[in-house]
Amino acid sequence: xxxxxxxxxxxxxxxxxxxxxxxxxxxxxxxxxxxxxxxxxxxxxxxxxxxxxxxxxxxxxxxxxxxxxxxxxxxxxxxxxxxxxxxxxxxxxxxxxxxxxxxxxxxxxxxxxxxxxxxxxxxxxxxxxxxxxxxxxxxxxxxxxxxxxxxxx
Numbered sequence: 015x016x017x018x019x020x021x022x023x024x025x026x027x028x029x030x031x032x033x034x035x036x037x038x039x040x041x042x043x044x045x046x047x048x049x050x051x052x053x054x055x056x057x058x059x060x061x062x063x064x065x066x067x068x069x070x071x072x073x074x075x076x077x078x079x080x081x082x083x084x085x086x087x088x089x090x091x092x093x094x095x096x097x098x099x100x101x102x103x104x105x106x107x108x109x110x111x112x113x114x115x116x117x118x119x120x121x122x123x124x125x126x127x128x129x130x131x132x133x134x135x136x137x138x139x140x141x142x143x144x145x146x147x148x149x150x151x152x153x154x155x156x157x158x159x160x161x162x163x164x165x166x167x
Contacts (some may be wrong), residue, residue: 016072017054017122017140022047024118028111038098042108045094050116053086064134070119072132072138077117087112 025046034042043119054070057063069075070082077083087109097103 015121018047018051020122021050021115021119024052024115025111026164028115028118029108032111033104035100040098041098042094046108046111046115046149047097049052049090049093050086050112052089053082057082068132068134069109070116071122073120077120078113080116083113083116086116090165 016157029043038077054067090109101144127139
């Protein structure tokens with residue numbers, strides 16, 4: 015299972031007890047998922063970011079105090095809550111779920127390629143649909159990594 019799909023399932027589970035207006039539910043759930051995915055991909059594009067993502071996804075970093083979690087909260091507040099006008103109580107309840115959802119990702123990242131360790135290739139394979147074969151990552155993370163590591167001379 016790809017990380018994005020896992021995040022979406024965790025968002026769905028975590029929000030079951032929160033009263034979200036039915037006409038906004040899809041936007042809220044999508045916004046939570048995209049904010050978390052966005053914080054992970056944005057962090058991965060920064061110097062030292064891949065290590066931060068790897069540490070979070072392997073359980074070596076605490077989700078509550080992680081800058082990735084803080085970024086996800088900011089993205090969700092700025093891009094979703096302010097635009098939808100859900101009110102302070104609903105916004106606080108939904109934003110408060112982000113550390114729990116990100117905490118559920120701990121241990122998600124495992125040795126994907128069977129080489130006995132968790133490394134950059136495993137991060138890429140978890141974030142993209144590359145299967146178990148060698149090769150570059152696709153999607154957003156593949157573009158980020160291509161920009162970071164391409165054409166070094």
